[in-house]
Amino acid sequence: MRRAFGLPGLGLAAVAAFGAPAAAERVFAEAGCVLTEGESGLVESVIDGNTVRLADGLVVRLTGIDVPMPPLMADQDAALAARAADTLSEIVLGQPIRIRYGAVTRDRYGRATGQVFVTGVEEIWVQAALVDAGVARVAGFADDRACLAALMEHERTARAAGLGLWPELRVRSAYDPSLVEAAGLYALVSGRIVSIGRTERTVYLNFGRDWSVDFTVTMTAAVAADIEAAGGPLDGLEGRSVRIRGWIEEWDGATIAVDHAEQIEILDEDGGAVGAD
Secondary structure (H helix, E strand, O other): OEEEOOOOOHHHHHHHHHOOOOOOOEEOOOOOOEEEEEEEEEEEEEEEOOEEEEOOOOEEEEOOEEOOOOOOOOHHHHHHHHHHHHHHHHHHOOOEEEEEEOOOOEOOOOOEEEEEEEOOOOOEEHHHHHHHOOOOEEOOEOOEOOOHHHHHHHHHHHHHOOOOOOOOOOOEEOOOHHHHHHOOOEEEEEEEOOEEEEOOOEEEEEOOOOOOOOOEEEEEHHHHHHHHHHHOOHHHHOOOEEEEEEEEEEOOOEEEEOOOHHHEEEOOOOOOOOOOO
16 A cells, blocks of 8 residues: 655654644655555664564665764764664664565665554654654665655754764755865755756756866756756756755765755755755
8 A cells, every 4th residue: 555644743742843844845746655565573782773563574674764874984984874773773663663664675785675654553764763863864875755845844954953973963055165075974064056968868957167176066867857847957057056965076076966856956046045054
């Protein structure tokens, strides 16, 4: 059975407590939040901040979020990873849960990958609860985008309140020259798009005039066509302030490759500049 979900459980309380995010902020296009009922079971153990094991042995990866992971991280980041795992344990350990799937049900390691809900007197959307607590950021994949826009509403509220990881893992500025040093890390980057470039194979969102050093967003022409089919011409973003999320790469300066529309959030409606928050 497929169901459309709003902001159930613990997430509604957080929105009420901290206030709604700015109405002007929106994703360029969204896939919605229609899910298919999946397996249920009792959570036997928490493996890390977004992975659990059920009593029947099924390993479940919580899709739609990114949490800090302990390997190869500084002490500060390891503490954030431990906080995410502890928060997940408080919510799900020993509790009955239900998995609900978007377009993907298993990852390449055979783990179930979906939205997870604690079932009981009050249903709790686990991903939203983690984002509300500020221990997770929203992160999706091109083939598994369900509910990302809804989760971003929770993320904006937690970020505005400075909860959890947000004081340390702030939104980065597209004009920060040290951004390239974050290559290999997941980040949110905000700035104003000064131009849109297109070649036969690639579309570029340029945040500066010097393409050899300035922050740039890239996407394949095929991805751009899909995004434009869902949200309209990308050329309309020229002069607009946006927030981009994804993995930073070093390629003639810092770059993020976009493969789905929810990686692009519009921060203004009139072209005015908005800095990192």
